[in-house]
Amino acid sequence: SKVTFSSPQFGIVEHTKTELKGRILDKQLIAFILANCESTGGTPEQLTVEAGVFQTCKLSHSDKDASWIGMAPFGFIKYYLTYDDNFVEFELSSYHFANP
Numbered sequence: 001s002k003v004t005f006s007s008p009q010f011g012i013v014e015h016t017k018t019e020l021k022g023r024i025l026d027k028q029l030i031a032f033i034l035a036n037c038e039s040t041g042g043t044p045e046q047l048t049v050e051a052g053v054f055q056t057c058k059l060s061h062s063d064k065d066a067s068w069i070g071m072a073p074f075g076f077i078k079y080y081l082t083y084d085d086n087f088v089e090f091e092l093s094s095y096h097f098a099n100p
Contacts (some may be wrong), residue, residue, distance in 0.1 A: 025075030033057050033069050042069075047077055050093040 037044045037057035047056045047068050054070035054077045064087060070077040072095045080089050
């Protein structure tokens with residue numbers, strides 16, 4: 001599987017399963033998060049990004065950091081984070097599920 005994110009701060013960023021090992025969500029966990037979004041502290045949201053329209057679960061990690069989890073490789077549709085006191089935004093721009 002491969003994902004491409006676009007970021008105003010970093011431009012185009014591509015990731016593969018090998019690069020993200022240990023930081024990815026599998027399809028079963030993504031489905032669980034989406035089905036139980038509110039009970040896990042999230043907010044269900046429909047989100048439109050360059051890669052398409054996704055049903056997501058927005059999980060806030062702090063007042064600035066958040067992740068939108070949806071059915072795409074590795075689970076991340078959009079995320080905000082603070083890195084070295086700088087705000088960084090990433091949105092899914094394309095993806096490809098590898099064959100099982």
